[in-house]
Amino acid sequence: MKYDKFLGFGLALALMCPSLPGISFAAETGKSQTIVRCGEQPSVQGSEKFFTGRARITPLYPAANGMRSSGGSVTFEPGARSNWHVHPVGQVLIVTDGVGRTQEWGGPVREIRAGDVIICPAGVKHWHGASPATAMTHISVCEENEPGRVVDWMEAVTDEQYAGK
Numbered sequence: 703m704k705y706d707k708f709l710g711f712g713l714a715l716a717l718m719c720p721s722l723p724g725i726s727f728a729a730e731t732g733k734s735q736t737i738v739r740c741g742e743q744p745s746v747q748g749s750e751k752f753f754t755g756r757a758r759i760t761p762l763y764p765a766a767n768g769m770r771s772s773g774g775s776v777t778f779e780p781g782a783r784s785n786w787h788v789h790p791v792g793q794v795l796i797v798t799d800g801v802g803r804t805q806e807w808g809g810p811v812r813e814i815r816a817g818d819v820i821i822c823p824a825g826v827k828h829w830h831g832a833s834p835a836t837a838m839t840h841i842s843v844c845e846e847n848e849p850g851r852v853v854d855w856m857e858a859v860t861d862e863q864y865a866g867k
């Protein structure tokens with residue numbers, strides 16, 4: 703049996719990667735623990751519709767069995783960043799490697815480093831990505847406000863915005 707809610711996870715990823723084929727986890731549901739094995743889910747390239755530069759997304763876990771959060775790991779190559787976006791129920795970013803940048807609309811560009819945790823409230827327009835010279839990896843945890851919907855994408859971050867000008 704497969705998680706049918708994993709389809710929602712696939713949809714969430716599809717928002718980042720529209721070319722991504724349907725995702726399903728071959729994991730059991732029910733009252734016992736699930737171990738999602740490293741390597742079960744292929745990494746995918748972030749769509750240029752939603753990212754500038756190269757971003758690699760590795761699914762970690764879907765919203766399923768009544769849990770509304772899902773998680774994924776994203777690695778941004780130097781200079782790469784997301785588009786501006788909002789999360790309808792907010793987002794937690796845990797930086798696991800490297801040095802990156804994030805910015806709220808109207809605020810300064812702020813450096814983020816491995817070990818930092820960024821808590822973004824619902825509806826706050828922002829972006830995140832690598833620093834110009836160093837890659838950055840973060841784990842992203844988002845909750846859904848409806849099945850599969852964890853992010854609303856907006857315009858690209860310009861080079862001037864990325865540079866903090």
Ligand code: MN
Pocket residue numbers: 787789793822828829830
């Ligand atoms: Mn975000």
